[in-house]
Each structure stands twice: as C-alpha cells, then as structure tokens.
Amino acid sequence: MKHLLSTRDLTPGDAIRILDTAEEMAAVNDREVRKLPALRGRTVVNLFFEDSTRTRISFEAAAKRLSADVINFAAKGSSVSKGESLKDTAQTLEAIGADAVVIRHSAAGAPHRLAMTDWINAAVVNAGDGTHEHPTQALLDAFTLRRHLSKVAGTPSTGADLAGAHVVIVGDILHSRVARSNVWLLTTLGARVTLVAPPTLLPFGVEQWPCAVSYDLDEALADAPDAVMMLRVQAERMNASYFPSTAEYSRLWGLGDERFARFSEPELKDTVILHPGPMVRGLEISSVAADSDRSQVLRQVANGVSVRMAVLYLLMSAKESTR
Amino acid sequence: MASAEADGEATRTAARAHAPSGRVVLSAADIDRALTRIAHEILEANKGPEDIVLLGIPRRGYPLAVRLARKLAAADPTVxxxxxxxxxxxxxFRDDLSRQPTRSPSPTRLPSQGIDNKVVVLVDDVLYSGRTIRAALDALVDLGRPRIVRLAVLVDRGHRELPIRADHVGKNLPTSAAEKVRVRLTEIDGEGGDPEFTEDHVAIEAPRDEDSTEGEIQ
Known part of the structure; x- marks a missing residue:
C-alpha cells in the first residue's frame, strides 16, 4: 500500500490490518508518554484546499505522535490564491522534502491525480476530495463500530470484521463523501448498509451500490440497526433547493427528541449514534441525542487520531521500494 | 515433551528426524531445562521474587516469558x-523501520502492578546484534521507570553490534553470520503455525537464498 485514496480498493485484509494497527496506536494514546519514534525525521504535509477543523487537527496530532515533522498548508493565504496550479504546489512540496501529503480538495480525484502522476514521490492520503471519498473517516467509523460491537459481545476487537452488523446512514447522501467511503468499507468488512434520505438527496445510480435504500427513517429504525450515522446537511454544496424547509427535513430525516426516545426500546438498546461532524444541532440531530451516552461523536474524534496514526505508519514506515 | 531420562544423543537424533532442515541444537527437553535454570538464576540474582516483572518481546519472547513466570511460581509459592x-x-522503536517492509505492531501489555520501581527482566528468544534490545530499552522508558532492567535470552548467538549483553543465557551458540538460528515454540508454531512443527526446538540452518527470517531477530 503506497497511497490511501479510497476505501473502494481496500481488501478486507488491508482494512483489518489498518484497524488492528489503530488498536495498538490507541493504546499509545492512553499512555503517559503519547509519542512513538516510528516516523522520526519524516515530513508530513497537510495540504488543505478546503476548510477543516477536526480532520486537519487529527492528522496533525497523528503525525506528531509518530514523531514526524508536520507542515500545515491552507490554500487561503497561499500562492494558490495567486493562481498557482496543483502541480506547481505539489512540486514545491516535493522540493521541500515531503514524505507524505495529506490532501483535502474540493475537486473529486485531486488526490488520485497527485498519486498517479510523476509530480511527487510522496505517499498520498486522501483527506476528502469533493463529493467522492473520505477514507480515513470511514476507517474511524468502522473502528468505532468494531470496538462497540466487541464490547457488547464481550470479544476482543483485534482481527475482527463487521460481519452481521447493520448500519443506517441518514441524510445528505448526495453530497457526502463520508457516506460513499462508508458504503464501500463497511460492506467490504461484511456489514449491511441502509441509506436513508429524501429522494432528492440520493445520488444518481445509487441502486447499483452494494446497499439498501429507504426514504423512511422510522422504518429503518424498526429494523434494529447496530448504528445510526447521521450526516450533516451540506448547505455550502447546495446551490438548489433539495427539500421544502429545514423544519420538514428535521421532522422526517432528523434524529429529534421524539425519534431518539425510541432508542430506549429493548431492540435498540445497543444501537449507537455516529456523526462525522460538524453537527448542526436542531437540524439533523437534537442536542439531547448528540449529548446522550449513545452518541459516539467524541469517541469518533479520539479514534480518528489512532486510525490516522495507523494509516501514516503503514504508508510511511516501509522503505521506498516496498511501499 | 521428550522424556527427561532420554539421553542427550537420542533426543537430538529424534528431534533431527522431525526437523525438516537445519541442525537441531536444543530439543524440547533442553529448552525446558534451560528455562528452569534461568528461572532459578533470576530468583538468585534478585535474592527472592520481590518486584520481579517479566516482559516478553513478541513474537517468541512472550511465550518464553510466560513459561519462565510459571517456573518462578513453581520455585516460589508467593509468586x-x-x-x-x-x-x-x-x-x-526499531532503527530499521525505513529499511524493511512495513511491520504491523503487536500489543504491549503490562502487568497491572506496572513497571515503576520494579526489576524488569526482558525475555527474548535469540540475542544477535542487540538492536532489538536497544529498541526494547527505548520502549521501556516511555512506559515507566524500572529500578533495574535485566535481560534473559534462550540463545545468544554472538555478533553483537551494540554494547549489550544478556544477564541470563539458555545456551551460547557460536554461529557464522550467514547461518540462521530458528526457534520454534508450541505457542506460536503449533496448531496453525508452522505446518512442519512437531515439538519445541532450536536449530541452526545453513545459509540459503531468500530464506524466511522468521524466528530470527536483529
């Protein structure tokens, strides 16, 4: 594995290896000295052409805990605003000596372009490209879910896949790279995925994805899923009206107080709530649900550092020729 | 486990018949006797079992540490x-991470009492260049501050590259750097491990091209 561009091309073995490595990284994050010397002397560049808080900070923390040097690059305030191309930016990073480039870009395929051309030799990690993929988010979701399931079952999580698990992903599937990465990864790991959204927020060709589609959240909850993943309504990507009003969206597809009350039913007693963040409280999720003990949101953030440490370690530690 | 009465030559011949390749230098009974002696040496050096913690280095150091712990318990009922x-x-913590294919880490598990102010005995199967032990010392510092750190190995094959020596050695094994020392233990190589495994042994293999380096440490 030289790059991490999408979850679609990960084999079950690759995915479990990343999750198992993340499990060991998580143990380091619980220690007094939260630092490993594995990537000492290596340089990680965070190349962010789009706004991000948790993903950038998470990658930065991950790289630093592995003793790598981190250079943060935000497109705002850089030469990109003067019209520099991706190629020139990338070659500048290569000249500086980047060993890995973590890239977030509004254009789908930008990380792929960086990885497949001869512009740079560094390992490329996709940190979200347009509405295409966000593989590390899906990996941390799978990691969080795997830990939860093994805790409920009382079995060790290391080495396990997600066979038999059922995940419902609710909301703006159309604009969500998180949903796409999760559909590929969770099904690769053996889980069953149901997408729930208004018909206008489902992408063209969704019937060919390896998942079920529903328009009714209550119906999906009646199926007693192991996890419900709420997605943010991405207002910044919406240049047309996809639903009549936010109040209607919230009532039909949001996890409001009334719907969250159903989580106390016996068949939903082990169901957890996932959210990739940032949350829009009151729209797709109510504060009661977001702050409840079912919500794994903060655990997802913590696990994100472990998963990203695992990814950086697995991509960067090998010698160049075997990477 | 081979019968304890079997004389050394017979045991070795029998073990050689099981081993697919290489010269068997320690049989299952030899390994067991060496571990029993090391366990008593550890107790003697420490003047009793107080504060002793055994930390095995994956993969084959850990089962050896478990076996040593059982022998300590057998020798001293308070353990x-x-x-x-x-x-x-x-x-x-390896110094050759960037020169090797990617390695997946194994879990680190400390006994609940921790390692602060303890007498930590590092346990590994083969002592060779000493680089594994250097890495282990670095890893240990990040976990706590032991009072004393000692080293117990099943086999010392020489060719040290760092100023490191073992306190307790199962067997000193003069080797050439081109040879490989292969350790096989039931816990790792039994069921589902090495298909040719029959019982615990240590063997020296003559140099071969592109051989597996498993069971050998740097």
Missing part, C-alpha cells in the same frame, strides 16, 4: 505467574 508477566512490543 502468581499471571501477575508478573507482560508483553513489550518494540516495532515502533
């Missing part, structure tokens, strides 16, 4: 084997 043994992963 509870499970409470003094742990596993110390050194993958992230």
């Amino acid at each position: 509870v084997a499970e409470q003094i043994v742990g596993q110390l992963d050194i993958t992230m």
